[in-house]
Amino acid sequence: MQRREFLKLSSAVASTALLGGGLTACSEPAEWQKMMTEAPAKITPTVCNICFWSCAAQVHTRGSRLWKITGNPTDSHSEGRLCTRGTGGVGAYADPNRLLKPLLRVSKGGSQSLEPVSWDDALDFIGQRMTKIATEYGPEHFAAMVHGAGAQHFLHLARAYGTDSVAEPAFAQCRGARDTGYFLTFGQGLASPEQTDMENARCVVLIGTHIGENLHNSQVRTFTDAVRNDAHIIVVDPRFSVAASKAHHWLPIRPGTDIALMLAWMNVILAERRFDAAYISTNTVGFDELAAHVAPFTPEWAYGETGITPVQIRETARLMAMAAPACVFHPGRHAAWWGDDTQRARAMAILSGLLGIWGQKGGYYLPEKVDVPSYPAPPYPTPRTSWRDLTLKQFPLAGAPVTNVVLEHSIGKDAFYKGLLVYETNLPMTIPNGAQQLAQAAQALDLIVAIDVQPSEITGFADVVLPECSYLERYDGLRNDAEREPSVAVRTPALRPLGDSKPGWWIAKQIGTRLNLDAFFPWNDYKEVIDWQLNQLGLSLLELEKTGVHYFPRKTPVYCDPGTIPRLATPSGKIELFSATLQETGFDPLPRYTPPKTPPSGYYHLNYGRAPQHSFSRTQNNPVLYQLMPENVVWIHPLVAAQFEISNGSYVRLLNQDGIVSNKVRVRVTERTRPDSVWLAHGFGHEARGLVLAYGRGANDAALMTRILYDPIMGSTGMRGNFVTFRKELAV
Numbered sequence: 001m002q003r004r005e006f007l008k009l010s011s012a013v014a015s016t017a018l019l020g021g022g023l024t025a026c027s028e029p030a031e032w033q034k035m036m037t038e039a040p041a042k043i044t045p046t047v048c049n050i051c052f053w054s055c056a057a058q059v060h061t062r063g064s065r066l067w068k069i070t071g072n073p074t075d076s077h078s079e080g081r082l083c084t085r086g087t088g089g090v091g092a093y094a095d096p097n098r099l100l101k102p103l104l105r106v107s108k109g110g111s112q113s114l115e116p117v118s119w120d121d122a123l124d125f126i127g128q129r130m131t132k133i134a135t136e137y138g139p140e141h142f143a144a145m146v147h148g149a150g151a152q153h154f155l156h157l158a159r160a161y162g163t164d165s166v167a168e169p170a171f172a173q174c175r176g177a178r179d180t181g182y183f184l185t186f187g188q189g190l191a192s193p194e195q196t197d198m199e200n201a202r203c204v205v206l207i208g209t210h211i212g213e214n215l216h217n218s219q220v221r222t223f224t225d226a227v228r229n230d231a232h233i234i235v236v237d238p239r240f241s242v243a244a245s246k247a248h249h250w251l252p253i254r255p256g257t258d259i260a261l262m263l264a265w266m267n268v269i270l271a272e273r274r275f276d277a278a279y280i281s282t283n284t285v286g287f288d289e290l291a292a293h294v295a296p297f298t299p300e301w302a303y304g305e306t307g308i309t310p311v312q313i314r315e316t317a318r319l320m321a322m323a324a325p326a327c328v329f330h331p332g333r334h335a336a337w338w339g340d341d342t343q344r345a346r347a348m349a350i351l352s353g354l355l356g357i358w359g360q361k362g363g364y365y366l367p368e369k370v371d372v373p374s375y376p377a378p379p380y381p382t383p384r385t386s387w388r389d390l391t392l393k394q395f396p397l398a399g400a401p402v403t404n405v406v407l408e409h410s411i412g413k414d415a416f417y418k419g420l421l422v423y424e425t426n427l428p429m430t431i432p433n434g435a436q437q438l439a440q441a442a443q444a445l446d447l448i449v450a451i452d453v454q455p456s457e458i459t460g461f462a463d464v465v466l467p468e469c470s471y472l473e474r475y476d477g478l479r480n481d482a483e484r485e486p487s488v489a490v491r492t493p494a495l496r497p498l499g500d501s502k503p504g505w506w507i508a509k510q511i512g513t514r515l516n517l518d519a520f521f522p523w524n525d526y527k528e529v530i531d532w533q534l535n536q537l538g539l540s541l542l543e544l545e546k547t548g549v550h551y552f553p554r555k556t557p558v559y560c561d562p563g564t565i566p567r568l569a570t571p572s573g574k575i576e577l578f579s580a581t582l583q584e585t586g587f588d589p590l591p592r593y594t595p596p597k598t599p600p601s602g603y604y605h606l607n608y609g610r611a612p613q614h615s616f617s618r619t620q621n622n623p624v625l626y627q628l629m630p631e632n633v634v635w636i637h638p639l640v641a642a643q644f645e646i647s648n649g650s651y652v653r654l655l656n657q658d659g660i661v662s663n664k665v666r667v668r669v670t671e672r673t674r675p676d677s678v679w680l681a682h683g684f685g686h687e688a689r690g691l692v693l694a695y696g697r698g699a700n701d702a703a704l705m706t707r708i709l710y711d712p713i714m715g716s717t718g719m720r721g722n723f724v725t726f727r728k729e730l731a732v
């Protein structure tokens with residue numbers, strides 16, 4: 001028997017029996033009427049957790065019932081309005097498949113199952129296994145994979161226990177390559193919210209970045225401002241995205257060839273001397289090397305690679321240069337594409353440097369953060385082995401722990417890691433090949449803990465599943481992002497946790513107690529931590545609970561003086577067009593273009609991204625958002641559909657280059673995708689049976705990503721190198 005079988009949790013185990021009538025009551029008019037008359041409305045501040053834009057919101061309850069969630073009118077992330085998904089947050093509370101009891105893996109008569117247990121039993125089990133790992137191997141042999149606002153509770157627990165291996169998919173599956181490329185060029189990564197001054201821009205360049213489908217709230221608004229201001233919008237995307245439909249220039253690039261296009265843009269800007277020579281000589285290093293490097297990459301050369309005509313390349317390069325410095329290169333966010341991702345980000349950063357947009361109005365503004373002090377606690381022990389010791393051997397410039405490296409080192413009896421705690425990340429659908437790697441890791445690890453709100457795929461790999469209450473039922477750490485107007489926002493409970501679910505802070509503290517780490521949790525309720533922090537800022541929790549958001553005056557200007565930049569944190573203190581750091585670590589100091597593999601005959605690039613109605617793999621079972629989009633569809637170009645005799649609205653299965661077959665998925669025949677690519681929204685095709693609505697609906701892009709294009713510089717898992725063809729006969 002396998003040490004751990006992957007369990008497709010049934011919903012009965014997880015929760016449903018416990019749910020009474022206290023949920024949102026809008027399904028029937030009579031119930032709704034009762035709710036509206038039963039009790040007066042109460043508003044409680046929160047921070048949305050449906051994605052990481054972290055909009056401040058207001059939860060409207062009546063008595064014990066959840067009525068609606070709206071944007072906090074004073075908040076700069078939401079600007080008073082939530083996106084579809086944030087409004088649908090009511091479904092995160094009302095989902096009948098929520099986890100409401102701790103579960104423990106038991107083996108009976110040769111089969112395994114996850115059975116409800118008490119919190120004490122679940123926590124004692126974790127405490128014993130973590131103590132054993134610390135004693136037998138050392139605490140650094142334990143890793144955590146975390147995401148979201150609650151991640152900080154488990155980062156704190158892990159550091160107190162003695163490990164710094166705490167990895168987030170936000171790095172290697174999301175923005176890590178982008179931030180590494182910008183760090184190498186400007187000495188810092190980009191912020192969230194991204195500091196793109198689109199509302200003041202004269203030109204906006206989007207490489208991929210599908211704003212409008214990528215529904216980051218205020219970002220959609222500032223993009224709309226740019227459109228309304230008649231700024232030149234240049235969208236580089238093989239697909240006619242929503243953003244492309246608003247653009248003056250849509251460049252339907254051959255997938256994977258963006259570096260060729262950007263080298264040609266640099267070529268035009270340099271050949272036509274469309275840059276500020278004084279700015280370049282004062283603020284950058286490596287200009288001569290760059291000029292020599294890009295000289296051969298003419299628009300005529302790039303045409304052959306990208307399919308974008310020399311006329312279009314020259315015209316768009318000139319528009320950018322004329323608008324500079326009010327020209328935003330949006331850095332994108334999901335950057336794990338083709339394996340040359342840090343270099344693609346470098347190309348964007350170099351163009352931004354050449355156009356002098358750093359710190360300039362209409363370019364990148366300078367974000368600022370509130371200096372929120374940490375609650376007093378003892379210093380963390382220093383781990384004997386750091387995540388860096390394992391990771392930097394493989395990926396020399398990884399600036400943060402890499403989820404996929406942690407997984408790799410969790411496989412086999414001699415693996416470095418002996419235990420894993422997973423909080424708010426659904427690794428089987430998040431890391432390409434994650435499901436296979438987890439299945440292997442599960443054979444040897446001494447402990448796997450999953451902390452989740454619903455029986456997602458990850459819970460099927462765990463020994464212990466801990467039910468967190470939803471974000472509407474808990475406090476979390478203050479939202480404190482680097483942004484235009486520094487602010488803090490607070491998440492507070494609007495409702496009592498359903499069933500036996502508990503907040504993350506409580507879970508972390510309870511595990512801490514089992515590990516004799518009480519000194520690191522010298523408070524009874526997380527409220528005390530928030531209140532103490534606010535007191536240091538001259539505020540109190542009581543006050544912030546009234547407003548939800550508080551703004552602080554900026555300490556430094558939002559823009560630099562025209563033509564100047566502050567000293568940067570790069571080795572030279574300037575913008576590094578040429579990167580000596582890359583050269584010293586054996587990488588290309590200037591971006592080099594490598595042509596992507598083209599699909600074999602009859603196969604198509606597997607393209608993927610966001611649908612406005614859903615977030616990642618977390619909302620498909622949300623009863624409200626499910627109604628808006630119950631399954632994803634595969635976009636196929638009419639020429640391809642004709643060739644395969646596939647009709648609009650029919651179902652197919654996708655077969656990838658390694659023989660992996662998807663769930664059946666409905667076809668949308670459309671010219672909005674290039675004939676060499678198909679498109680899928682990410683997050684569908686759930687395999688966990690406990691997600692009753694989402695189970696088996698649509699196709700899972702992650703399962704088809706068996707070919708991973710690792711970024712050799714920082715380890716991100718490029719996901720775009722996969723090809724698919726169609727199997728009609730398997731979909732009937």
Ligand SMILES: Nc1nc2c(c(=O)[nH]1)N[C@H]1C(S)=C(S)[C@@H](COP(=O)(O)OP(=O)(O)OC[C@H]3O[C@@H](n4cnc5c(=O)[nH]c(N)nc54)[C@H](O)[C@@H]3O)O[C@H]1N2
Pocket residue numbers: 051052174175207208209210211213214215216236237238239241253254255256257258332333334335607608609610611612613614615616720
């Ligand atoms: N509704 C919704 N919004 C979200 C999220 C969500 O889950 N749901 N998630 C948020 C998060 S965390 C992230 S990281 C962002 C991700 O959103 P973005 O950062 O905008 O993601 P990208 O990967 O840049 O954009 C996908 C686009 O890239 C195009 N593309 C594919 N291949 C290529 C190529 O080779 N070259 C070029 N130029 N374009 C290509 C695709 O056609 C698609 O339109 O979305 C955020 N917003």
Ligand SMILES: Nc1nc2c(c(=O)[nH]1)N[C@H]1C(S)=C(S)[C@@H](COP(=O)(O)OP(=O)(O)OC[C@H]3O[C@@H](n4cnc5c(=O)[nH]c(N)nc54)[C@H](O)[C@@H]3O)O[C@H]1N2
Pocket residue numbers: 049147150169170173174175333334423424425426427429430431432451452453454456457458468469470471608609615616617618619682683701702703705719
């Ligand atoms: N194939 C493929 N893979 C991708 C992407 C893609 O487009 N395609 N996108 C990548 C990007 S950009 C990102 S940012 C990552 C995102 O990856 P993840 O952060 O893993 O996002 P989700 O898939 O939504 O998984 C979140 C998990 O947390 C649970 N959860 C939701 N709310 C809570 C809560 O309040 N508390 C707890 N404890 N759990 C909660 C959900 O039930 C779910 O199991 O995925 C990356 N991976």
Ligand code: SF4
Pocket residue numbers: 048049050051052053054055078081082083084085086087215216217
């Ligand atoms: S953009 Fe939408 S889902 Fe994301 S935090 Fe804001 S309201 Fe929530």
Ligand SMILES: [Mo]
Pocket residue numbers: 170173174175333334
């Ligand atoms: Mo992301």
